[in-house]
Amino acid sequence: MSRNCLVAQSGGPTAAINSSLAGVISQALKSDAVHTVYGAKNGIQGVLNDNLVALNDIFAKEEQIERLKNTPSMYLGSCRYKLTDYKKDTSDYDKICEILDKYDIGYFFYIGGNDSMDTVAKLSAYTRDKGLDVKVIGIPKTIDNDLYCIDHTPGFGSAAKYIAASVLEMAHDTYIYAIDTVLIVEIMGRNAGWLTAASSLARTSYSDAPHLIYLPERAFDKKDFVQRVKELLKEKHHVIVAVSEGIKDEDGNYISAQGGKVDKFGHVMLSGTGKVLESIVAEEVGCKVRSVELNVLQRAASHIASETDIEESFCLGANGVRLAMEEKTGVMSTLNRVSDEPYKVVYGEADIEKIANYEKKIPDEWINEDGTDVKEPMERYLRPLIQGESKVAFVNGIPSYMFLR
Amino acid sequence: MSRNCLVAQSGGPTAAINSSLAGVISQALKSDAVHTVYGAKNGIQGVLNDNLVALNDIFAKEEQIERLKNTPSMYLGSCRYKLTDYKKDTSDYDKICEILDKYDIGYFFYIGGNDSMDTVAKLSAYTRDKGLDVKVIGIPKTIDNDLYCIDHTPGFGSAAKYIAASVLEMAHDTYIYAIDTVLIVEIMGRNAGWLTAASSLARTSYSDAPHLIYLPERAFDKKDFVQRVKELLKEKHHVIVAVSEGIKDEDGNYISAQGGKVDKFGHVMLSGTGKVLESIVAEEVGCKVRSVELNVLQRAASHIASETDIEESFCLGANGVRLAMEEKTGVMSTLNRVSDEPYKVVYGEADIEKIANYEKKIPDEWINEDGTDVKEPMERYLRPLIQGESKVAFVNGIPSYMFLR
Numbered sequence: 001m002s003r004n005c006l007v008a009q010s011g012g013p014t015a016a017i018n019s020s021l022a023g024v025i026s027q028a029l030k031s032d033a034v035h036t037v038y039g040a041k042n043g044i045q046g047v048l049n050d051n052l053v054a055l056n057d058i059f060a061k062e063e064q065i066e067r068l069k070n071t072p073s074m075y076l077g078s079c080r081y082k083l084t085d086y087k088k089d090t091s092d093y094d095k096i097c098e099i100l101d102k103y104d105i106g107y108f109f110y111i112g113g114n115d116s117m118d119t120v121a122k123l124s125a126y127t128r129d130k131g132l133d134v135k136v137i138g139i140p141k142t143i144d145n146d147l148y149c150i151d152h153t154p155g156f157g158s159a160a161k162y163i164a165a166s167v168l169e170m171a172h173d174t175y176i177y178a179i180d181t182v183l184i185v186e187i188m189g190r191n192a193g194w195l196t197a198a199s200s201l202a203r204t205s206y207s208d209a210p211h212l213i214y215l216p217e218r219a220f221d222k223k224d225f226v227q228r229v230k231e232l233l234k235e236k237h238h239v240i241v242a243v244s245e246g247i248k249d250e251d252g253n254y255i256s257a258q259g260g261k262v263d264k265f266g267h268v269m270l271s272g273t274g275k276v277l278e279s280i281v282a283e284e285v286g287c288k289v290r291s292v293e294l295n296v297l298q299r300a301a302s303h304i305a306s307e308t309d310i311e312e313s314f315c316l317g318a319n320g321v322r323l324a325m326e327e328k329t330g331v332m333s334t335l336n337r338v339s340d341e342p343y344k345v346v347y348g349e350a351d352i353e354k355i356a357n358y359e360k361k362i363p364d365e366w367i368n369e370d371g372t373d374v375k376e377p378m379e380r381y382l383r384p385l386i387q388g389e390s391k392v393a394f395v396n397g398i399p400s401y402m403f404l405r
Numbered sequence: 406m407s408r409n410c411l412v413a414q415s416g417g418p419t420a421a422i423n424s425s426l427a428g429v430i431s432q433a434l435k436s437d438a439v440h441t442v443y444g445a446k447n448g449i450q451g452v453l454n455d456n457l458v459a460l461n462d463i464f465a466k467e468e469q470i471e472r473l474k475n476t477p478s479m480y481l482g483s484c485r486y487k488l489t490d491y492k493k494d495t496s497d498y499d500k501i502c503e504i505l506d507k508y509d510i511g512y513f514f515y516i517g518g519n520d521s522m523d524t525v526a527k528l529s530a531y532t533r534d535k536g537l538d539v540k541v542i543g544i545p546k547t548i549d550n551d552l553y554c555i556d557h558t559p560g561f562g563s564a565a566k567y568i569a570a571s572v573l574e575m576a577h578d579t580y581i582y583a584i585d586t587v588l589i590v591e592i593m594g595r596n597a598g599w600l601t602a603a604s605s606l607a608r609t610s611y612s613d614a615p616h617l618i619y620l621p622e623r624a625f626d627k628k629d630f631v632q633r634v635k636e637l638l639k640e641k642h643h644v645i646v647a648v649s650e651g652i653k654d655e656d657g658n659y660i661s662a663q664g665g666k667v668d669k670f671g672h673v674m675l676s677g678t679g680k681v682l683e684s685i686v687a688e689e690v691g692c693k694v695r696s697v698e699l700n701v702l703q704r705a706a707s708h709i710a711s712e713t714d715i716e717e718s719f720c721l722g723a724n725g726v727r728l729a730m731e732e733k734t735g736v737m738s739t740l741n742r743v744s745d746e747p748y749k750v751v752y753g754e755a756d757i758e759k760i761a762n763y764e765k766k767i768p769d770e771w772i773n774e775d776g777t778d779v780k781e782p783m784e785r786y787l788r789p790l791i792q793g794e795s796k797v798a799f800v801n802g803i804p805s806y807m808f809l810r
Contacts, residue, residue, distance in 0.1 A: 386802035
């Protein structure tokens with residue numbers, strides 16, 4: 001007897017989270033055990049609000065699956081909603097189970113990062129305790145690459161490719177004038193420096209930028225930074241610095257907060273880490289300096305997504321459906337690397353309890369002693385993840401993406 | 406009797422200026438009238454410093470021409486150097502002519518924007534006055550699209566395509582949460598709003614972003630802006646604003662300067678127009694707000710260059726060589742549009758005196774009455790310029806560009 005399935009997306013966007021959604025939809029549509037594929041709009045809030053949409057007709061044609069794979073952000077919308085502990089308050093769970101029952105949902109797939117895996121952990125524990133026949137499966141995503149039990153996270157490779165290409169292009173932009181110039185590139189990552197480390201992939205036979213890489217895994221020393229910039233400017237006209245938004249000083253204070261000036265109403269003026277480093281260089285080095293914040297484009301630029309990332313994200317979605325068909329619940333779909341050259345991964349599962357609410361940081365031995373660069377194992381790890389180019393179609397000169405009204 | 410030619414690049418980078426260089430080199434290499442093609446490093450300063458490099462061997466293979474076409478920024482480096490009035494001081498001119506004579510240069514091609522055309526105007530006038538047999542030709546470039554005597558400038562189309570695609574991708578990124586959100590996108594353009602107007606190309610059947618477009622051609626009214634954002638938020642959760650860096654208030658003061666706070670040393674803190682509008686929304690509307698400065702990526706992102714722009718830029722370079730062979734001097738290579746549909750241009754020439762030091766702004770009738778959007782003729786004008794995609798090759802997951810050591 002076939003039942004219905006439900007899929008939703010949560011947390012921050014990536015260029016690959018819709019590819020995981022496409023993988024879930026595609027695999028579910030192929031399965032005899034699934035009748036209707038429902039999507040909940042705006043994550044678990046869409047379930048709580050009974051805001052479900054049937055997806056079978058929209059994705060009946062293979063070409064729509066392809067378009068979805070290459071569309072940035074979240075086709076089903078997102079939310080940031082943390083379920084309560086059901087041992088204290090079951091109201092959210094009662095409501096969710098009412099909806100699951102109403103739509104005869106046998107399989108629930110939740111695509112997201114750390115916080116979303118917390119939802120999977122809680123909901124799967126609850127349904128198991130209650131003896132409800134609903135398989136709850138987590139599908140990973142996050143540009144931050146900070147999940148445990150998976151070699152790397154879907155969405156990270158595309159962001160890494162955007163960062164590497166953009167840093168190279170900005171290096172070309174910087175090298176043209178024969179005057180001392182410092183470029184600061186601020187990259188996402190509050191606690192883990194994976195994305196900033198990916199800037200090292202911009203290096204080529206002719207360009208050694210970035211010349212300094214600052215990660216949240218190490219304390220940032222302002223004096224040492226100024227000294228290094230001055231030394232580098234003696235060797236070369238151009239110094240390019242990649243910095244994580246989340247770097248802190250040795251007392252654990254965010255560097256970004258230190259540039260915060262107060263406006264006439266007493267509000268702290270918004271100021272990013274890159275701007276703070278720009279001010280430091282302007283004041284203490286005195287050369288031409290510019291800062292660039294890659295901002296949301298690093299997670300949304302599907303036009304330069306990594307093909308490897310998009311395909312793996314699709315497979316992780318499809319693998320999640322297979323896990324559910326095997327009667328698994330409370331697990332996350334994962335991939336593990338079995339070889340660097342040739343690059344090869346296998347798909348599997350991990351107990352959700354081992355993943356939710358933990359953050360994977362860069363291993364200490366992959367960062368140089370000075371805390372200003374990454375070491376060789378990092379490139380071996382990263383390089384395969386940015387291989388291959390996006391298959392985005394362009395119509396009217398701009399990318400052709402999907403949108404759910 | 407064949408002579409040698411010299412080419413140089415000047416001003417700010419674009420994704421297409423190397424394509425014009427490729428056009429000059431390719432056409433000159435084919436010409437019996439040219440023996441050696443020299444490039445001067447760092448523009449006219451490279452001529453003054455006798456820093457020339459022979460390019461024939463590097464570009465003997467067609468594939469190198471193709472790589473150069475798709476490489477961002479300036480292969481030969483750049484400078485910002487204004488020649489003096491030769492009626493007052495001939496020292497720069499004497500030095501330049503000494504170098505031109507030393508290398509037997511019969512043709513000098515200078516690729517650049519407004520300021521570079523000033524160099525072409527002065528140098529061609531000088532050589533003409535002196536009766537020197539050197540043809541001096543200007544090849545246009547500027548992302549700003551603010552040159553006269555040309556339908557649109559090389560480099561503009563690629564920047565416009567990057568802006569349109571990025572605004573669409575950021576719109577997808579913004580739409581996912583069901584809460585009121587304002588996104589401010591700051592786009593280059595101190596005096597002319599062409600690049601900001603190109604954000605209108607991001608609109609699709611499902612996305613009407615940007616919802617407000619602010620151009621330097623009209624005074625910016627803060628109160629009216631706040632009112633409009635509030636009104637738009639009543640209709641929809643998400644308001645996306647495209648703004649030129651160079652907008653001013655009705656007294657002619659830059660809006661960007663108004664956010665300038667002073668640090669402990671008395672220096673004005675760097676603050677962009679987008680950040681100022683972000684602060685205004687945070688204070689006066691109070692909803693979630695983010696600002697993104699597209700920064701140098703809008704001029705350097707060759708990976709999403711417009712094929713139309715790259716091909717036209719190449720043809721403008723080649724056309725410049727043809728003009729020199731026809732014994733023209735003191736002219737700029739131009740293109741004029743003869744039809745929108747099908748889009749068609751023809752190449753020609755314009756007297757350099759009509760171009761240097763003028764800025765072409767958006768026609769008043771292409772801006773709506775409120776000064777918050779562009780009107781229909783703008784899309785007809787812009788849309789052909791972003792057609793076709795870059796042919797950049799990727800190696801090791803990143804774009805493969807050329808670099809002169």
